[in-house]
Amino acid sequence: MPIVSSPGSSALPLVPRCDLFCTVVDNFGDIGVCWRLARQLVREHGWSVRLWVDDLASFRHLRPDIDPSLARQRCDGVEVRRWDSDFGPITDGNAPGDIVIEAFACHIPDVFIEAMHARKKAGSAPIWINLEYLSAEDWVEGCHLQKSVHPQLGLVKTFFFPGFTKRTGGLARERELLSQRDAFLSRPDLRDAWWQRTLGLPSAPKDAWVVSLFTYENTALPALLVQWAASKTPIVCLVPQGRIAPSVAAWFGRETLAPRESATRGALSVYGLPFVPQSEFDALLWACDLNFVRGEDSFVRAQWAAKPLVWHIYPQDDEAHHIKLDAFLERYLGDPPAGTADARPLGHDAREALRTFWHLWNGYASTPPDWAALAAALPELNRHARAWACAQASLPDLARQLASFAENQVK
Ligand code: TRH
Numbered sequence: 166m167p168i169v170s171s172p173g174s175s176a177l178p179l180v181p182r183c184d185l186f187c188t189v190v191d192n193f194g195d196i197g198v199c200w201r202l203a204r205q206l207v208r209e210h211g212w213s214v215r216l217w218v219d220d221l222a223s224f225r226h227l228r229p230d231i232d233p234s235l236a237r238q239r240c241d242g243v244e245v246r247r248w249d250s251d252f253g254p255i256t257d258g259n260a261p262g263d264i265v266i267e268a269f270a271c272h273i274p275d276v277f278i279e280a281m282h283a284r285k286k287a288g289s290a291p292i293w294i295n296l297e298y299l300s301a302e303d304w305v306e307g308c309h310l311q312k313s314v315h316p317q318l319g320l321v322k323t324f325f326f327p328g329f330t331k332r333t334g335g336l337a338r339e340r341e342l343l344s345q346r347d348a349f350l351s352r353p354d355l356r357d358a359w360w361q362r363t364l365g366l367p368s369a370p371k372d373a374w375v376v377s378l379f380t381y382e383n384t385a386l387p388a389l390l391v392q393w394a395a396s397k398t399p400i401v402c403l404v405p406q407g408r409i410a411p412s413v414a415a416w417f418g419r420e421t422l423a424p425r426e427s428a429t430r431g432a433l434s435v436y437g438l439p440f441v442p443q444s445e446f447d448a449l450l451w452a453c454d455l456n457f458v459r460g461e462d463s464f465v466r467a468q469w470a471a472k473p474l475v476w477h478i479y480p481q482d483d484e485a486h487h488i489k490l491d492a493f494l495e496r497y498l499g500d501p502p503a504g505t506a507d508a509r510p511l512g513h514d515a516r517e518a519l520r521t522f523w524h525l526w527n528g529y530a531s532t533p534p535d536w537a538a539l540a541a542a543l544p545e546l547n548r549h550a551r552a553w554a555c556a557q558a559s560l561p562d563l564a565r566q567l568a569s570f571a572e573n574q575v576k
Contacts, residue, residue: 178263204241298327299327302489346470377450490523498520501556
């Protein structure tokens, strides 16, 4: 479709109706991002949101009360619709709302697009948005809010890019997120309660580094586990059920590391974690001193946790993800903007320890990542993580930007 710039047309009602389409490509990031956004548009912006999902079984991992057998259900004020391969004819029950969001360039049904066109002919074209994947690359600013026109139907689609600068669509951040985080971090009793609830331990371990490990399969893992086992400071590693847990179990000579099972070698203790509902995922990140995360949504949440993080980026063909990873590192390791609380530039050693560790964790070379160098930098990285979160929080969040964009289309 040709890129143009032209505004939308119809007036936005008091309670805008939004259709948000989500295709689950794999894992949990696609539905993780969409579910978070749907809830926030309802709770914080008063929208009526219908979330179309093609894989409710995956969704159920994040939200256990989702019933995959139901074509239609309500959850936290969001109408969740099962997006079957046969969308069926357009009726009053599935006609396009005022805003249509296709997440990550998923293909919304032709019959639905034709119904959007019918709305346009009636003088109220829906605002059509393609929500893109997150990237820190420079070109994102130039593409954010670019428009293209459907060659046959004349419908205008706007490309909405999340990002880390004020010329992008921002990051998902709920209104209460940072105050909830700060309450958790300032109250050891909340942290202890989390340990009791999640692992049945009486309290958070003292004098140990606590690390969460939510990551894809990784050939660098055994070398890291060896270093952790030999660490001077004890390491407590929490491993959610999923893609990395079998490799951790295998390193201990076991078949599985089920929830609440543990294993110890030298200074390293590992605990299997249940896959928690998404609403409880932040607490896991807050409870740790260092978080290994992946994909998109956990990567963003780890930044809001204001703790040091190691990102296992989603691998792409031709190593394209390395460009994306380096673009983020460039921003993240840069000096915090003036005026950011507790902002001091990171020292050279801390900066390079993190950069090198991330590179090796993401397969840039077959050298093992250097845990000792990263561990030495953790206090400084901790301060930096807080300054980064604080600077990012000064920008408007993704849902707010989407809502403002939709409102501005009709002014
Ligand atoms: O699961 P991911 O790897 O997801 C993706 C998808 O693969 C997608 O196709 C790809 O394009 C994208 O990454 C970049 O990682 P992500 O994005 O971090 O999503 C994980 C979600 O799972 C996130 O919302 C947090 C949630 N989660 C829980 O709710 N409970 C848990 O216990 C854990 C470990 C995660």
